[in-house]
Amino acid sequence: MNKIYVIFLVLVFFSCSEEKIMRYNAPENYIRFTSTYRDSVRVSFVNYPTENSFEVKLPVEIAGSVLASALDYEVVVDKDMSTGIEGTHFSLERVTFGAGVFSDTLRMKLNRTADMKEDEFRIVLRLKDNGNFTVIPSDNDYAIVRVSDKMSQPDWWDRGIVNDYLGTYSDDKYTLFIIVTNQTDLSEASPAEKRAYALQFKYWLEDQEKAGVTEYNGIKLAGITVPVRG
Known part of the structure; x- marks a missing residue:
């Protein structure tokens, strides 16, 4: 009986150890915006008098191992914090993180509208967990873009x-x-x-x-x- 009990404990120990090794060695990709939300992007169409749209480029990065193939990640618009309207003031396309790199770019299209002459619109984007990436809550898990058609300090005037x-x-x-x-x-x-x-x-x-x-x-x-x- 004692021998059977010892063998049972050994099997349980190795089973648990193997499970931990598999869990800790399992590949997990963490994603975040490269800049914190405090470094909000401000765009004024006054700076682009001949353009009716403008592409904002937001750098994103991953921690862990580079990807063997490109994978989709998820970005959502925080509607409670945003004043810009998706489909009117801006649009987002499918977001994919490239293979073999630690940093990539999220691209968002801003559309010039008549109401931007009077108001500045805020767009708040949040990264969200999906089957490919995990987001660690921090100052880097969301980004803020402000857009208007009024004179304002451009980002390059740093x-x-x-x-x-x-x-x-x-x-x-x-x-x-x-x-x-x-x-x-x-x-x-x-x-x-x-x-x-x-x-x-x-x-x-x-x-x-x-x-x-x-x-x-x-x-x-x-x-x-x-x-x-x-």
């Missing part, structure tokens, strides 16, 4: 632009910058190009001051400065 090229943002400064340089987006510009546009704007402001011009296109020029050296 700390580097503030410190090295154009200084602190204001709607008036941005409006004049567009008028003077005919540029609305420096996100793809090289440092040399950013410097050239900033200098063009700076020299224009200096010329207006020398000529005694205090207002241009309804904008007061006093206090508008550009820190780029040159």
Whole structure:
């Protein structure tokens, strides 16, 4: 009887151990947005005067092993937190994470609408568990996109632009910058190009001051400065 009991315990032990090994070694993919929700994306169609749609690219990443083949993941719109309407202000397509990579891009199409002239719309996207991926609740499990057709600080006007090229943002400064340089987006510009546009704007402001011009296109020029050296 004792021998049978010992054999039974040994079998149970190995059975449980094997189950744990299989569970802990089982492949599990974790997914999240690369940026936290605090780094919300803001898009204004003012920056794209000839476009009626704009593609937002939100980076996503996985933890674990790279995928042997592309797999779908799930993104839902948080309707309680969103003011933008799917099918009107934006649209989402099937989302798939590529094989052999740790980072990929979620693409969302924004549509220019007449009501964006008056209001900014918020779109909140949440990652959701599905059969392919697990989402760990954190500041990276959802993303916020804000869209309007009003003048607002573009994403590319970041700390580097503030410190090295154009200084602190204001709607008036941005409006004049567009008028003077005919540029609305420096996100793809090289440092040399950013410097050239900033200098063009700076020299224009200096010329207006020398000529005694205090207002241009309804904008007061006093206090508008550009820190780029040159």
